[in-house]
Amino acid sequence: MLALVPKMRLYPVLLPDAPAGDRPARPAVRRRRLAPATRMLVVAACLVFPAIAYVHQSALTARTGYAILSMRQEITVLQSDHARLVADVMALRSPQRIERIAVHDLGMAPPRGAQFAALTIPRAAAAVPAAPPSWRERLRALFVDRAAAAGESR
Numbered sequence: 756m757l758a759l760v761p762k763m764r765l766y767p768v769l770l771p772d773a774p775a776g777d778r779p780a781r782p783a784v785r786r787r788r789l790a791p792a793t794r795m796l797v798v799a800a801c802l803v804f805p806a807i808a809y810v811h812q813s814a815l816t817a818r819t820g821y822a823i824l825s826m827r828q829e830i831t832v833l834q835s836d837h838a839r840l841v842a843d844v845m846a847l848r849s850p851q852r853i854e855r856i857a858v859h860d861l862g863m864a865p866p867r868g869a870q871f872a873a874l875t876i877p878r879a880a881a882a883v884p885a886a887p888p889s890w891r892e893r894l895r896a897l898f899v900d901r902a903a904a905a906g907e908s909r
Contacts, residue, residue: 846852857863
């Protein structure tokens with residue numbers, strides 16, 4: 756009978772540089788479990804905080820909606836005031852009102868036929884086209900006259 760000899764296997768082992776006696780031994784850190792009351796508070800906080808955040812967002816949304824509604828109502832009031840003011844301006848600018856004030860308050864009179872003058876323009880002068888503007892006039896119109904035109908555009 757043949758006897759089987761057990762095979763020996765060798766495994767490499769890394770040894771520490773310093774012997775174990777030189778290093779202080781660290782005790783194994785064991786994780787403590789949370790107390791049941793603490794665990795319940797954590798679960799309650801995880802359930803309550805999202806609810807509080809939802810209520811807060813809903814309140815902010817409602818507040819914003821009310822602000823928008825009040826601004827729309829204010830816009831409507833301002834538009835009606837603007838329309839009333841435009842009507843007042845049109846009434847004040849009417850030619851009949853200006854003529855009435857000129858005649859009654861300022862003592863003016865409408866012009867009579869003899870006070871009108873008619874100018875006749877010769878046909879040759881009327882047909883002359885205007886000269887195109889020079890480059891200096893164009894630059895002046897772009898830069899200098901723009902500020903004056905912007906102030907007069909009411």
